[in-house]
Amino acid sequence: MPAQQRTSAEQDRLYAEATSLYGAALERLARAYEPDLERRRDLLQEIQLAVWRSFAGFGEQCSMRTWVYRVAHNVATSQVVRRRGRVPTWVSLDELAELHGSRDWERQFGEQHALERLFALIEQLRPLDRQVIVLYLEDTDAATIGEITGLSAVNVATKVHRIKRLLIERFRKGS
Amino acid sequence: MEHESTDSHVKGLWQQQLLQGSRMSREQLARRSAEFDRRILRRNALEYGAAAVVVAFLAVRVWFETDWVVRLAGLLLMAGAGVMAYQLHRRTSVQRMPTDLALEDCISFHRRVLERQRDALRSVWLWYLLPATPGVVLLLAAQRSARPLAVRLAALAAVAAFVLFVNGRAAGQLERAIDELDKSVE
Numbered sequence: 419m420p421a422q423q424r425t426s427a428e429q430d431r432l433y434a435e436a437t438s439l440y441g442a443a444l445e446r447l448a449r450a451y452e453p454d455l456e457r458r459r460d461l462l463q464e465i466q467l468a469v470w471r472s473f474a475g476f477g478e479q480c481s482m483r484t485w486v487y488r489v490a491h492n493v494a495t496s497q498v499v500r501r502r503g504r505v506p507t508w509v510s511l512d513e514l515a516e517l518h519g520s521r522d523w524e525r526q527f528g529e530q531h532a533l534e535r536l537f538a539l540i541e542q543l544r545p546l547d548r549q550v551i552v553l554y555l556e557d558t559d560a561a562t563i564g565e566i567t568g569l570s571a572v573n574v575a576t577k578v579h580r581i582k583r584l585l586i587e588r589f590r591k592g593s
Numbered sequence: 594m595e596h597e598s599t600d601s602h603v604k605g606l607w608q609q610q611l612l613q614g615s616r617m618s619r620e621q622l623a624r625r626s627a628e629f630d631r632r633i634l635r636r637n638a639l640e641y642g643a644a645a646v647v648v649a650f651l652a653v654r655v656w657f658e659t660d661w662v663v664r665l666a667g668l669l670l671m672a673g674a675g676v677m678a679y680q681l682h683r684r685t686s687v688q689r690m691p692t693d694l695a696l697e698d699c700i701s702f703h704r705r706v707l708e709r710q711r712d713a714l715r716s717v718w719l720w721y722l723l724p725a726t727p728g729v730v731l732l733l734a735a736q737r738s739a740r741p742l743a744v745r746l747a748a749l750a751a752v753a754a755f756v757l758f759v760n761g762r763a764a765g766q767l768e769r770a771i772d773e774l775d776k777s778v779e
Contacts (some may be wrong), residue, residue, distance in 0.1 A: 430619055437616050445612045463617060463625060470622045472695045479696065489694045492702040499706055510777060533606050546777050549699050555607040568698030573778055585603045586596055 424474050432473040436486050437466070443556050444469075444490050450540050450552045451494040461497055465490045480565060487553065487566045495545045508544040511551075511580040515587070532589060539588060550577045637682065644678030647671075662735040670728030680720035684713040704774055711767035717760045722753050 424432070437444075444465055452458040469489050476485060540548055546567065553563045560574045569577070617625065648671045655667035697705070733745045 433622075441616055442612055442614075445615070446607065446610055449610070459615070462615065466617050467622055467625050467629065468694055470617075471626060476695070485695045488696075488698060488702075491699045492694045492697065495699065495703050496706060499703070532603075533610065536603065536606060544773070544777065545703055546700060546774065555604055557604065557608075566699060568700035569778055582596065582600060586599045589603050590599050 424476060429470065429473045432476055432482070433470045436469055436473070436482060440483065440486050444486070446556070447487075447490050447494065447552055449537065450548060451498060453537065453541060461494060464497070465493045468493045481562070483558075484562060484565045487558075487562075491549045491552075491566065495549075498545060509542050510544055511547045511577060511584060514539065514542055515580065515584050535588065539584070547577065550574070551581050554578055554581050640682055641678055644674050647674045660735060662731060666728050666731035666735060668728075669731060670725065673724035673726075673728050676724040677721060680724075684709075684716070684720065700774065700778060704771060707767050707771050707774070711764045711771065714760045714764035714767065718753075718757055722756065726753075 445462060448458050448462040448465060452461045469486055472485070472489050476482075479485075480488075540551055543551065546569075549567050550563060550569070553566060558566070560571065560578060563569065563578075564571055564574045567574075651667045651671045651674070655664050655671070658664045658667060694702070729749060730746065733749065734742060736745075738745065
């Protein structure tokens, strides 16, 4: 369906609706991509701006949820790709699972709050795996995860299975 | 059962985070949007402005130069500077059509960002080195120097080779990032 041009009032209405429904999720998403507080605020504002501007062409090509999450993740990915040289090397879900049980991990995070451990886990992940785990934690169904990320249903199921296993291993031990 | 309770526990941790609840107002959005557009305009003006300064400088030199070979070299360098400025802008400027951000799924978007960067680096010989080469070679040929022309051209070739090597290596890293992305969706 071709993108239609929305009026300014429609654009504002859609934005208000989107922030009402997904505003908190976008803030959590920004946290998943940016640990630094100042940069996170900046990223969140960039995401909100991109979502608002994007609604000028929203023609219900997909659900609002898919639309908003695609914009948000794509904006965040652009930022992390730009900063790639200055951040630690990312790992995949499989590689992260292999790090489980190392003494360093237990020593480093044994005493910290579970939420901080969760963020530390997410920050190590490659952009695509990060997108899936964040969407999973937001209770996004598998079909929508696939629509947002471009993953096939099989790939989504595989990644979700790995996420569940990882979370059980890391948070069962730590709780 | 235990798996489900861990799952719920972690999701609960995630979704019940303490948030700042910051939302930009309509006025703040409009202001930031205008700031963003101004930043892009400023960046474009800087890129083309730098090229314009180079061209203006060369134009003055060409005007007062009596050696026709050096004049020709100057004209070629002016043309080269214009081509480089245009190509630099076309290949490396930020492309942020807001609607496009939503029309592409995350994998396609990420792949396109990486490919664009990779292609710009791979084609640096075409849009960065080649436009300047005719003018520089002619200028070297026209200069009176103790060093033989062959030596000076070899030095030029060495610089070009180094530029190609550095950009090629960076393009290779991006290619590996694209391969990683492709493997993760297999």
